[in-house]
Amino acid sequence: MMTLSILALLVAVLLTVNSGWHFIRRAGKKARRQALYALLAFIISVAAAAGHPGGGPGPSGSRQSQPRSQAQAPMQAPAGTPLSRESQTNPSPPREEAGKLRVHFLDVGQGDAILVQLPGGQNILIDAGTNEAGPVVVQDLKQYAVAKLDYVIGTHPHEDHIGGLDQVINTFPVGKVYLPRVNNNTASYRELLLAIKNKGLKVTEARAGVSIPLGDGVQALFINPAKKNYDDLNDWSAVLRLTYGQTSFLFTGDAGSAAEEEMLASHQPLRADVLKVAHHGSRTATGTAFLKAVAPTYAVISVGKGNDYGHPHAQTLKRLQQAGVKVYRTDRDGTITAVSDGREVIMP
Structure with a gap:
């Protein structure tokens, strides 16, 4: 023709x-x-x-006939590159999966940062990695379409957990902040407190027995700190147990053996489908008795590749293996996302 x-x-x-x-x-x-x-x-x-019989690259032009996989397919960034997010596609959940709870264990190197997205659209951030990881966490939150952080939790004052929180708080609207009642005279912690003050926010104490009012069938309860004095700052970690329907998650910060003993003695509920392994897989955490009480199906270790601490420790990995737990690691798997529909947890 x-x-x-x-x-x-x-x-x-x-x-x-x-x-x-x-x-x-x-x-x-x-x-x-x-x-x-x-x-x-x-x-x-x-x-x-x-x-030019086709009329150029408009609606009837030949360019429109190119398949999306060739003409418009987004580039994918390789896993395990926590300080380079520019080439990643927007990882916000697809509309057809609305109503599910998502937990993103962000890859921030040697540190912790966890984003929990509730079925009703609320967002919880637990830690934000080191000072250097702050911009990475901000970028990740934007990619996950976070417009507001309803709850921010700093598990304890160590820089590899709260270092990036001041940048996050300065960037996003924040509803409420939870911190354990323990001080640490470091620049990172002072910057966090200043960011909270400048936003006109007040700190709510994170301690055993305090719950977060979430709704949407989701419950969140702090089970540590269980006492008012610990020798090790790690044991002050705000440990949060989150449940959605028949599924549960346990976020442990850097809680060590002393905190684990207190949690076991307090008879607080510990059972969880997914365990965030404490202290990046240190041998002084995730003891046999504690692991037996939690009885997780999956465990996530937030750890930096080639770190100077030997994390995760071989003894901890062995305990997890002997317990039949499937282990995920951010140094190998990059950012890890767990999805719950209230009946089961789906891991990558």
Whole structure:
């Protein structure tokens, strides 16, 4: 069909040229010049139309026929690159999966940062990695379409957990902040407190027995700190147990053996489908008795690749293996997302 159209145009051009030429020969000098220019313009316009029969790259052009996988497919960033998020696609959940709870264990290197997205749209952030990880966490939150953080939890004052929280609080609207009642005279902690003050926020104490009013069938209860004094700052970690329907998660910060003993003695509920392994897999945490009480199906270790601490420790990995727990690690798997529909937890 396109070939016939072009032939018809060429015939019309030849007839027009022939008629035009006879007119030019009979016309005066000035008229001949004007007619010649008009004839040349007509030939050029017809040739241009014949060369672009599809009308360009608009709605009916040939570019529209390219499949999305070739013409519009987004680039995917390799896993395990916590400080480079530019090439990642927007990881916000698809609309058809609305109503599910999602827990994103963000890859921030040697540190912790966890985003919990509730079925009703609320967002909880637990820690935000180191100072250097702050911009990464901010970028990740934007990619997950976070417009507001309804609850921010700093598990304890160590820099690899709360270092990036000041940048997050300075960037997003925040509803409520939870911290354990323990001080630490470091620049990172002072910057966090200043960010909280500048936003006009108040700190709510995170301690055993305090619950967070979430709704949407989701319950959240702090089960540590269980006492008012610990020798190790890690044992002050705000440990949160979150349940949705028949599924549960346990977020442990850096809680060590002393905190685990207190939690076991307090008879607080510990059972969880997913355990965030405390202290990046240190051998001084995730003891046998504590692991037996939690009885997780999955465990997530937030840890930096090639870190100087030997995390995760071989003894901790062995205990998890002996308990039949499937282990995920941010140093190997990148950001890890667990999804719950209230009946079961789906891991990658």
